[in-house]
Amino acid sequence: MAAYDPLAAHYDAVTGDCSTESAFIDSIISCRQRRAVTLLEVACGTGSIMARLAGSYQVSGLDISAGMLAVAREKLPEKTPLYQADMSNFELGTTFDVVLCVYHGINHLPDFTAWEGFFDCAERHLSRGGLLIFDMLTIRDLEMMAAMPQIVQHCDDSRLVIQVRASDEMAFDWNIELFGGPGDAGQPLLTGVIRTASFPAGRVRTSLSRRFPRVREISSGGSLVDADSENRTWFACTKDGPAR
Numbered sequence: 689m690a691a692y693d694p695l696a697a698h699y700d701a702v703t704g705d706c707s708t709e710s711a712f713i714d715s716i717i718s719c720r721q722r723r724a725v726t727l728l729e730v731a732c733g734t735g736s737i738m739a740r741l742a743g744s745y746q747v748s749g750l751d752i753s754a755g756m757l758a759v760a761r762e763k764l765p766e767k768t769p770l771y772q773a774d775m776s777n778f779e780l781g782t783t784f785d786v787v788l789c790v791y792h793g794i795n796h797l798p799d800f801t802a803w804e805g806f807f808d809c810a811e812r813h814l815s816r817g818g819l820l821i822f823d824m825l826t827i828r829d830l831e832m833m834a835a836m837p838q839i840v841q842h843c844d845d846s847r848l849v850i851q852v853r854a855s856d857e858m859a860f861d862w863n864i865e866l867f868g869g870p871g872d873a874g875q876p877l878l879t880g881v882i883r884t885a886s887f888p889a890g891r892v893r894t895s896l897s898r899r900f901p902r903v904r905e906i907s908s909g910g911s912l913v914d915a916d917s918e919n920r921t922w923f924a925c926t927k928d929g930p931a932r
């Protein structure tokens with residue numbers, strides 16, 4: 689069972705609206721790959737971002753969790769391709785103008801070999817001139833989260849309590865407890881541990897530069913992005929060749 693399977697039915701309730709995030713992503717694509725038509729979201733989860741982008745792009749999604757993909761299926765246009773696969777090692781036999789991986793999907797890969805596996809897969813699945821966009825939590829971001837007693841996300845009548853704890857220099861466990869729903873008696877509806885990792889931004893940049901001729905770090909400051917997004921570092925990497 690994938691780590692997110694038990695969370696799938698509750699995920700949207702605790703993550704809330706993603707319109708600001710989707711608008712920010714759309715603005716990056718419009719600025720750097722204006723003619724993009726096809727888009728693959730990797731670690732797409734329950735598909736909320738894809739559903740918003742589906743009005744502008746032909747979207748496809750990939751995730752390791754069958755539970756998350758089942759929720760995504762319900763909100764996406766019929767016949768949207770959804771793939772259950774590991775983002776560090778996949779082969780779909782097609783290419784896309786944009787490969788996207790957001791909400792720190794990459795931090796779920798436990799070691800740098802897996803991060804580089806993802807960069808290779810993304811590069812291989814991009815059309816010429818295509819764009820990889822992803823965000824990551826830096827080691828510093830995760831250390832700051834680990835220094836907090838807990839992080840609480842409220843939405844509607846659900847409450848997700850997260851305690852981030854370092855398990856080594858670059859690995860951080862997210863201990864989660866979900867509360868809420870009718871008849872909440874103070875007992876969590878579910879508990880779990882999500883493993884995350886991060887690596888120095890310089891190492892990430894060097895690795896990307898070996899695969900992509902243009903690598904840009906994007907500031908998420910400004911009015912388009914909410915406070916949560918400002919804690920993440922965004923990359924936009926362009927594959928060689930003329931854009932579509």
Ligand SMILES: C[S@@+](CC[C@H](N)C(=O)[O-])C[C@H]1O[C@@H](n2cnc3c(N)ncnc32)[C@H](O)[C@@H]1O
Pocket residue numbers: 690692703730731732733734735736737750751752753756773774775776789790791792793796797
């Ligand atoms: C924080 S959620 C992000 C979901 C979505 N991108 C969003 O914006 O809501 C992380 C997602 O990464 C997926 N994931 C974790 N490890 C993965 C892997 N190795 N390959 C593919 N997906 C993975 C999880 O199943 C989960 O759906």
